[in-house]
Amino acid sequence: MNDDLKAHIIEALNKGVRFDGRKLDEFRKVEIKQGFIKTSEGSASVKIGDTEVLAGIKMSMEKPYPDTPEEGTIMVDADLLPLSSPDFEPGPPDIRAVERARIVDRGIRESKTINMRDLLIEKGVKAWSLSIDVVSVNDAGNLIDAFGLAALLALRDAKFPAYEDGAVNYKHKTDKKLQLTKVPIPATVYKIGHNFLVDPTTEEESAADVRLTVTTTEEGKLCALQKGGDGELSVEDIEKMVSLGIEKGKELRALVR
């Protein structure tokens, strides 16, 4: 990004104004939908302003890993589709996609949102394996939060397919839902100059040197953290960003109730 333009953005932020007229801690309109992709075992769509993402859950029956014979597995994959931006090219996932997948993964798996033992059918023999796939449909900034929300909502929507005669019957969905131990909500805070803001546009994302994704639980506790970008953060910065992340997490949580 052009230094002049960045200076102009910072000048406006210093006055508490963003180019689209929002306040620094204001999210664009959030719209969610769940359970509309029939070929998936769970699905969700999240729109934040013009940014739009889809998430789908697929389940299969696999043999548990030898070192965790009583647990199923979860895999998270994020794809920045060339459909969604002139900046994404077809090909294997680049590091941005991988980072976003890992952030979502950290928020869901490392926080133990799903108890892997709930996925077990028969010790050492059979357990459910969950795949969570999030894809971008339109990138207007803040894919990280959109991905995290969509993945969570898809999990909340998910129902196990029937397992009959040694095979998964995808046509027959049971009423059994996934048990979530918590509802992790991500809110990524960006630092531009000395200002902290949330839900950036793509232009604001290019102007930011550093960001912190703060994923929180209902109790306001942190269950995942990820710093991104080339810049540096002081401990005071981190405290401010985490507070803002917790506050926004609460607001988003109320919206997706």
Added chain:
Amino acid sequence: MQVNQMSYTKRNDGRKPDDLRPIEAKAGVIKRADGSAYFRIGNTWAYAAVYGPRDLHPRFLQNPKTGVLRCEYSMMPFSGMGERVRPGPSRRSKEISMVTEKALTPVINLDEFPNTVVDVFIELPQTDAGSRCAGICAASIALADAGIPMKDLVTAVAVGKVNEMKVVDLNYDEEAQEGEVADIPMAVIPSTGMITLLQMDGIISKDDLIELLKRGTEACQKIYQIQKAALKDRYKGGNNE
């Protein structure tokens, strides 16, 4: 011993042989793209986004006489009727990308744009047969939405024969019926009736094929009206009202 022949005499969803599944189409759904559309037929649902004309890399792919059309078809991992679809190109998706490109090329004129590419990305969040046809329908709308010069739109549908019954717009269960099945995806330029995509899986006689091509072309006229309406509706509130 006599083997009972399974016979398909009534369509599994109650449709008449030439009935299309319910269709929904919308243009301009992906704001970052130069043109875009969403096309849904029954439970098959496709997004298409067009970027271009834009710079083409690597240079050896550039054509100094004209722009090139490049299509990429892909299924989202959760869009298949059974297991997860592994992301990334497969032989099937590469083939579909190619026939999609060939289906659209005859109507597109990129002579004004030498050395550039017009990229068309097709992604399906949910499929229930007829996915390459839905992709082509979406791509046509998206190309027009992007302002690409075109002689006409292209419309596509899968026709076929399920046991003894000739039908238009097969769903997944029809394709998967036991006994003889012919699945024939086709694409048509509605104003001329010329065919730009034709494939067939299964067994069929020549006479049945020709009859089905005619019925498919007729069905495509209905789809064509919906594609056009999607483009015009985007600008509703304008001078057409």
Added chain:
Amino acid sequence: MKVSELKVQDKEIVVPGDVLADGMEYLPASGTYREDNRIISARLGLVHVDRRLIKIIPLSGRYMPKRDDIIIGKVIDITIGGWRLDINSAYSAMLSMKDATSDFIRKGDDLTKWFGIGDYMVSKIVNVTSQNLVDLSMRGAGLRKVKGGRIITVNCNKVPRIIGKGGSMVSMVKMATDCNIIVGQNGFVWILGTPENEAIASEAIAMIEENSHVSGLTDSVKEFLEKKTGRTITLSIPTNEEAAGEFAGESNELH
């Protein structure tokens, strides 16, 4: 002899494949083609009938460089002979040293002393080859590097509407928001003002872009600006001329 028949109305929205006219009396102009004795649309856009000529005014399509257009470009590379600019098109443009400035530039001089990567420049297209190679010049009234402010990108097909007849639309936005605004024919728009006013100007321009094909637009924009700025706006051109001047935004003047 078969009588020629117009199948559509002026300003009707058409799509590729729509039949516009039957018969040989009408002539196909830009965005249309003739097949047998019919004239057919080749673009998504508005029909414009001018006596016997039928053309399509496109609603979409990326910017194609045209000689004499005044555009805003962004420097993306510095070469031996000058600068390469992104002009919001499939084609980039070259600004050679001799066309950039009347300063004497010595061989081996550091060109970033004049313009650096990321700089935005208001310039004029002086040549477009058959392969769409584009040459720019900065020599001319009002052509310059812009400092500060912000750049927004609009659909280049909407630029005439954003400028308005004689510059009336963009002038209204400028006056209401006290912003400097330069609209490039290529869809790059430069805005400079206070942060709040830039946001208002930017929203007004987005509104014009979205509703360019709708009548009564000037009134809606005026209303919007009055509401947001608390000012009363007097129009320099009465609104009933809007229909006449709809597509008449001058392309060769700087606005």
